Amino acid sequence: xxxxxxxxxxxxxxxxxxxxxxxxxxxxxxxxxxxxxxxxxxxxxxxxxxxxxxxxxxxxxxxxxxxxxxxxxxxxxxxxxxxxxxxxxxxxxxxxxxxxxxxxxxxxxxxxxxxxxxxxxxxxxxxxxxxxxxxxxxxxxxxxxxxxxxxxxxxxxxxxxxxxxxxxxxxxxxxxxxxxxxxxxxxxxxxxx
Numbered sequence: 452x453x454x455x456x457x458x459x460x461x462x463x464x465x466x467x468x469x470x471x472x473x474x475x476x477x478x479x480x481x482x483x484x485x486x487x488x489x490x491x492x493x494x495x496x497x498x499x500x501x502x503x504x505x506x507x508x509x510x511x512x513x514x515x516x517x518x519x520x521x522x523x524x525x526x527x528x529x530x531x532x533x534x535x536x537x538x539x540x541x542x543x544x545x546x547x548x549x550x551x552x553x554x555x556x557x558x559x560x561x562x563x564x565x566x567x568x569x570x571x572x573x574x575x576x577x578x579x580x581x582x583x584x585x586x587x588x589x590x591x592x593x594x595x596x597x598x599x600x601x602x603x604x605x606x607x608x609x610x611x612x613x614x615x616x617x618x619x620x621x622x623x624x625x626x627x628x629x630x631x632x633x634x635x636x637x638x639x640x641x642x643x644x
Contacts, residue, residue, distance in 0.1 A: 455503060467496055470513055474520050481524040491527055495520035577627045585620035592617055 455462035474495060479488035499506075499519050506515055559567060578586055591602045599617075603610040 455500075463500055466512070470516055471496070473513070474516060477517055478520050478524055481521070482527065487527070491523055492520065495523045498523065573628075574624070577624060580627060581620060581623055585616055585623060588613060588616040589620045589624070 455466055471492060475488055475492045478491045478495070479485065482488050482491060495516065499516050502519075506512070578589060581589070588602060588606070591597045591605065592599075597605070599610050599613045602613045606613070
């Protein structure tokens, strides 16, 4: 500790290495997100090292460090807290202006939702027409969101073959969508809804 307080970088590294995992898991319990926990753990160490000269060894260093990390998490949660806005209440009690018309949403309206689900069904139906190898590769890539490397490992094929299969599968899907029966299929989906 004395060496770290004196500015010894090796001592800092030793303290970081000794306590990082336990602090990380304490932070992870609070934020429940691995990336945020990693960032907040490093921030806690940074704050601790900046204030190391003010550390009074009444309690264990780890206890002091945990307290800094927990306070850091609390600050992070406060910053992240979402402020809600009522659509029924005006922004200021003295005003009678309705701001709800200015609010924008990215959500689909019911018609857009139906069209979206119809397109998904069309793509699924057209995928069934593909050769098994291309269908399987496209499913792994776009439905299971696997990387090229993961697909190659799962199918036990070279990564170049995965890339070719995805390229050809997408090309075949494009050609299928261009055919007149795809439009007929789309129209029949509209009538079912």
